[in-house]
Amino acid sequence: MNKNGFTLIELLVVIGIIGILIAVGTLDFRDMTVKSNVEGQVREMYADLMVTRVQAMSRNRDHFVRLNNAAQYTAVDDSDNDGINDMIAPDTQLYQKSLKYPIQWNSAVPGNVDLIFDSKGLADSAGLGTISVPNTAGAAYDCIVIDITRIYIGKMSGGSCVQK
Secondary structure (H helix, E strand, O other), X not given: OEOOEOOHHHXXXXXXXXXXXXXXXXXXXXXXXXXXXXXXXXXXXXXXXXXXXXXHHHHOOOEEEEEEEOOEEEEEEOOOOOOOOOOOOOOEEEEEEEOOOOOEEEEOOOOOOEEEEOOOOOEOHHHOEEEEOOOOOOOOOOEEEEOOOOEEEEEEEOOEEEEO
């Protein structure tokens, strides 16, 4: 620094350092945002499944959650008590959710798209499996396991969902 102020070189060096810090901070912020959004989606889907299970018990009839595709799911109350998810009247659609990040459904029965909760809140054996969000950039949890008696969230590790 000379007596009259900063030189052009000093100013450019400082601006360069600030630019590098901003670039690194932006990349970290983007990763944190993706992680947070994935975790939020998993938490919301977990809560929806738990609410559907409780409603099946309180209404004393089957409830279905259909994984329509990799980016949407729908819950249906089996109002006509026929045990079939026909998704037409008098069956009642409880909610339909669209997802920001696609999910992958690994069912115990290949090709099955329905999770069934009976009047006791138990999951049907055909609906057991894992719902995961692939390529999650290191989210703390990114999968949901549906078991006969419980549902839990976890982190995919080595092809299986490890409970958190």
